[in-house]
Amino acid sequence: MSERAAPFHCPYCGEEDLRPGEQGHGSWECAACNRGFRLKFLGLLARGVRRADHEGDEQT
Known part of the structure; x- marks a missing residue:
C-alpha cells in the first residue's frame, strides 16, 4: 500500500x-505564515475534469 499524499505548498502563502498538524488526520501547519489548514480527499469525479483552455478554439 502506498503512503498518503502530502501537500507540497501552503494554500495561503x-x-x-x-508540518503535520496536531488536530488529527489531514491537518497541516505552515511555519512561514503561521496558519493551520486541513485537507480532505472527496473522491474521483464521475466525468473527469474538463479544462476551459479550449473555449477560444473554433472548428471550421
Missing part, C-alpha cells in the same frame, strides 16, 4: 515549510 505558497511556502513549502509544512
Whole structure:
C-alpha cells in the first residue's frame, strides 16, 4: 500500500515549510505564515475534469 499524499505548498502563502498538524488526520501547519489548514480527499469525479483552455478554439 502506498503512503498518503502530502501537500507540497501552503494554500495561503505558497511556502513549502509544512508540518503535520496536531488536530488529527489531514491537518497541516505552515511555519512561514503561521496558519493551520486541513485537507480532505472527496473522491474521483464521475466525468473527469474538463479544462476551459479550449473555449477560444473554433472548428471550421
